[in-house]
Amino acid sequence: MTDTPTRAGFIALIGEPNAGKSTLLNQMVGAKVSIVTHKVQTTRARIRGIAIEDQSQLVFVDTPGIFRPRRRLDRSMVAAAWGGAADADIILLLIEAHRGLTDGVRAILESLESLDHKTSVALIINKIDRTRSEALLALSRQMNEAYPFAQTFMVSAEKGYGCADLRKWLADSLPEGPWLYPEDQIADLPMRMIAAEVTREKLTLRLHEEIPYQLTVETEAWEERKDGSARVEQVVYVSRPGHKGIVLGKGGETIKAVGQAARVDLEEFMGRRVHLFLQVRVRENWQNEAERYGEIGLNFRDGDN
Numbered sequence: 095m096t097d098t099p100t101r102a103g104f105i106a107l108i109g110e111p112n113a114g115k116s117t118l119l120n121q122m123v124g125a126k127v128s129i130v131t132h133k134v135q136t137t138r139a140r141i142r143g144i145a146i147e148d149q150s151q152l153v154f155v156d157t158p159g160i161f162r163p164r165r166r167l168d169r170s171m172v173a174a175a176w177g178g179a180a181d182a183d184i185i186l187l188l189i190e191a192h193r194g195l196t197d198g199v200r201a202i203l204e205s206l207e208s209l210d211h212k213t214s215v216a217l218i219i220n221k222i223d224r225t226r227s228e229a230l231l232a233l234s235r236q237m238n239e240a241y242p243f244a245q246t247f248m249v250s251a252e253k254g255y256g257c258a259d260l261r262k263w264l265a266d267s268l269p270e271g272p273w274l275y276p277e278d279q280i281a282d283l284p285m286r287m288i289a290a291e292v293t294r295e296k297l298t299l300r301l302h303e304e305i306p307y308q309l310t311v312e313t314e315a316w317e318e319r320k321d322g323s324a325r326v327e328q329v330v331y332v333s334r335p336g337h338k339g340i341v342l343g344k345g346g347e348t349i350k351a352v353g354q355a356a357r358v359d360l361e362e363f364m365g366r367r368v369h370l371f372l373q374v375r376v377r378e379n380w381q382n383e384a385e386r387y388g389e390i391g392l393n394f395r396d397g398d399n
């Protein structure tokens with residue numbers, strides 16, 4: 095420890111679907127917290143990861159892809175995304191280098207204006223491994239004319255280019271103050287989150303259309319067994335009674351297949367045996383329930399709901 099003050103704060107990742115938010119989060123946190131899939135809009139919940147850099151604690155809030163509202167469901171997802179962003183200390187707007195200033199990005203910039211420049215927003219031009227450097231400079235200029243970004247970074251979240259600089263800047267830019275979460279809580283957080291994410295990913299692959307975006311998975315119990323295996327109990331929360339049957343499948347077929355696939359992935363990831371138990375429960379309005387966040391030992395600050 096040195097005399098450098100500790101710093102801590104919330105960092106929201108926003109951007110269009112597929113911009114690379116989950117990939118960047120994983121790169122920043124150094125653990126596979128948010129599962130990356132090729133499907134658009136897999137990140138429904140505010141999955142958070144915590145990184146320590148020097149004396150700073152960086153708490154990442156991952157948000158659903160922000161896009162133009164089309165249906166009711168979409169609008170609620172956008173609202174959820176903005177809820178997280180407005181309460182953050184720093185917002186990172188991710189855009190894709192090869193797509194540039196799209197209509198979707200313009201819409202996000204308009205929404206950012208409604209925050210009245212109270213929150214510091216950094217521009218992250220991602221996927222630079224796919225674009226020529228002249229185009230990057232032009233894009234950076236165009237974006238900075240459109241919005242007063244605190245800083246611009248050019249990164250490849252996938253390859254890790256530019257990510258160390260970004261981490262360092264975040265660590266130096268967060269407000270001074272005590273860490274938000276004790277260090278010992280962070281240790282087992284990723285495993286529970288990863289386990290829930292693995293199951294949610296399997297559900298996403300098996301279920302059609304919007305149902306996956308309306309469900310959440312929580313790891314309720316985690317028991318280390320003497321034989322070295324882990325007993326993991328999870329609950330899949332669906333928002334409507336009608337969805338329960340769909341998630342269960344005929345004779346429990348779907349949930350069984352999901353559980354098996356998730357178990358195989360988890361065993362591979364952890365390098366040991368896992369006994370996974372899944373339950374499906376209906377919980378209407380789960381999106382508004384603050385206790386859901388308490389489940390993994392973390393509580394959002396007041397107002398962040």
Ligand SMILES: Nc1nc2c(ncn2[C@@H]2O[C@H](COP(=O)(O)OP(=O)(O)OP(=O)(O)O)[C@@H](O)[C@H]2O)c(=O)[nH]1
Pocket residue numbers: 109110111112113114115116117118130131132133134135136137157158159160220221222223224249250251252253
């Ligand atoms: N070439 C390249 N591909 C990338 C990079 N970063 C992310 N990707 C790819 O872009 C796709 C989307 O990445 P995600 O991290 O899932 O994007 P997201 O913004 O979290 O997407 P949503 O969950 O839909 O909001 C994946 O196929 C990634 O592998 C990068 O730096 N370079």
